[in-house]
Amino acid sequence: MQNDILTKKDLEYVWHPFTQHATDASPIVVTKAKGCYLYSEKNRYLDAISSWWCNLHGHAHPLIAKSIYKQARTLEQVIFAEMTHSPAISLMEQLVPLLPKGLCKGFFSDNGSTSVEIATKMAIQYFKNQGIPKNRIVKLENSYHGDTFGAMSLSSGSFTTTFDSFLFETLTLTPPYPGKENQSIEAAEELFNNNADIAAFIYEPVLQGAGGMKVFNAEAFNQILSLAKKTGVICIADEVLTGFGRTGPMFASSHMEEQPDIICLSKGLTGGFLPLALTVTTQEIYEGFLSEDRKKAFLHGHTYTANPLGCAAALASLKITKSERCTVQRILIENYHKQFQEEHGHRWPRCEVLGTILILDYPDSLKSYFSELRNYLSKAFLKRGILLRPLGNTVYVLPPYCVSLNDLDFIYSHLIEVLCQIPQ
Numbered sequence: 001m002q003n004d005i006l007t008k009k010d011l012e013y014v015w016h017p018f019t020q021h022a023t024d025a026s027p028i029v030v031t032k033a034k035g036c037y038l039y040s041e042k043n044r045y046l047d048a049i050s051s052w053w054c055n056l057h058g059h060a061h062p063l064i065a066k067s068i069y070k071q072a073r074t075l076e077q078v079i080f081a082e083m084t085h086s087p088a089i090s091l092m093e094q095l096v097p098l099l100p101k102g103l104c105k106g107f108f109s110d111n112g113s114t115s116v117e118i119a120t121k122m123a124i125q126y127f128k129n130q131g132i133p134k135n136r137i138v139k140l141e142n143s144y145h146g147d148t149f150g151a152m153s154l155s156s157g158s159f160t161t162t163f164d165s166f167l168f169e170t171l172t173l174t175p176p177y178p179g180k181e182n183q184s185i186e187a188a189e190e191l192f193n194n195n196a197d198i199a200a201f202i203y204e205p206v207l208q209g210a211g212g213m214k215v216f217n218a219e220a221f222n223q224i225l226s227l228a229k230k231t232g233v234i235c236i237a238d239e240v241l242t243g244f245g246r247t248g249p250m251f252a253s254s255h256m257e258e259q260p261d262i263i264c265l266s267k268g269l270t271g272g273f274l275p276l277a278l279t280v281t282t283q284e285i286y287e288g289f290l291s292e293d294r295k296k297a298f299l300h301g302h303t304y305t306a307n308p309l310g311c312a313a314a315l316a317s318l319k320i321t322k323s324e325r326c327t328v329q330r331i332l333i334e335n336y337h338k339q340f341q342e343e344h345g346h347r348w349p350r351c352e353v354l355g356t357i358l359i360l361d362y363p364d365s366l367k368s369y370f371s372e373l374r375n376y377l378s379k380a381f382l383k384r385g386i387l388l389r390p391l392g393n394t395v396y397v398l399p400p401y402c403v404s405l406n407d408l409d410f411i412y413s414h415l416i417e418v419l420c421q422i423p424q
């Protein structure tokens with residue numbers, strides 16, 4: 001179909017995510033993608049946000065594509081209760097040695113929000129099964145854990161206000177942002193020492209993504225995790241964004257010494273090819289569900305749990321992630337970002353680098369996700385052939401690991417140009 005016909009039919013038939021259809025521009029029809037580039041009929045766009053943070057090794061990577069193709073010709077999908085398969089087993093076998101210590105039992109689902117729902121339900125039921133009255137959950141200020149009702153309850157952003165009266169109650173802790181470390185630790189002491197009914201503490205380790213790409217102090221956060229663990233709270237690390245090397249190490253939890261009891265993985269899990277998620281927990285939590293009583297089992301599952309195609313993609317992606325070439329490439333990106341930060345960081349109120357991610361704040365009196373300026377910037381970058389989506393007054397560069405230094409130079413130069421010409 002022709003481009004203009006597709007655009008017309010898109011408007012007729014399709015409802016897009018996070019889109020105000022009354023005012024937003026028509027979406028770009030992407031016809032193909034390769035490496036870091038998305039192609040439309042006439043233009044190409046550098047995917048500087050890894051297509052909502054999920055692409056790791058570039059689009060249409062031949063190794064991952066081949067792995068999916070081979071799997072599709074062998075076993076495409078099978079019920080995962082009473083049945084199992086090699087791609088799921090191999091994936092867990094290969095992941096466990098890389099995961100934070102002690103995490104060994106993987107529960108599959110299909111997106112980040114469900115991986116969080118599962119972690120939370122596991123934590124609540126773990127105590128319920130033993131008759132221990134712990135049922136409250138602590139979250140962080142500015143957190144984002146997904147868009148389903150449970151995940152919204154655990155988030156604290158401007159996306160959820162419409163549904164506030166439908167969300168379950170949580171306790172909120174301010175993360176140890178730079179300069180606020182002691183206040184945060186003191187608040188955590190107060191919280192964990194005085195509330196014996198806390199079941200779980202959920203957090204995005206070190207980097208809070210959708211909440212504004214906020215970075216907090218790992219050392220101070222380690223003390224907070226220590227406090228939580230001492231009081232018997234299940235610590236849930238939501239590494240849906242930070243997993244698979246985004247922040248430098250394979251998992252952002254390794255910025256801390258204290259390790260989580262449950263980890264949530266999704267975005268990069270299949271290298272950005274297919275929807276798949278994992279909630280991985282300790283042997284101890286798993287054993288809390290073993291009983292003669294069926295009701296004590298974890299009665300949760302999704303139709304496409306552990307889809308073999310997703311697992312095959314994840315196995316191929318993991319092989320690439322573990323390669324020396326990928327590790328070197330991630331270090332190269334980080335160093336290049338840091339060089340940019342040194343040379344140009346002074347131009348903005350905030351310029352931070354965390355692993356492969358570069359984060360900038362620009363002055364915007366509205367500062368909100370709903371600011372007009374963010375739409376203006378987003379369009380300005382697209383016009384220049386770069387896909388960047390500012391969050392409030394924050395712009396971040398989160399490229400696939402195969403990005404070249406030339407591509408990064410291209411992004412940097414347009415970042416400077418566009419952000420220095422902001423109409424006030």
Ligand SMILES: *Cc1c(COP(=O)(O)O)cnc(C)c1O
Pocket residue numbers: 111112113114116144145146147204209210238239240241266267
């Ligand atoms: C994106 C994201 C989620 C939700 O994942 P979906 O696949 O969009 O449901 C949860 N947690 C974090 C930290 C995320 O970045």
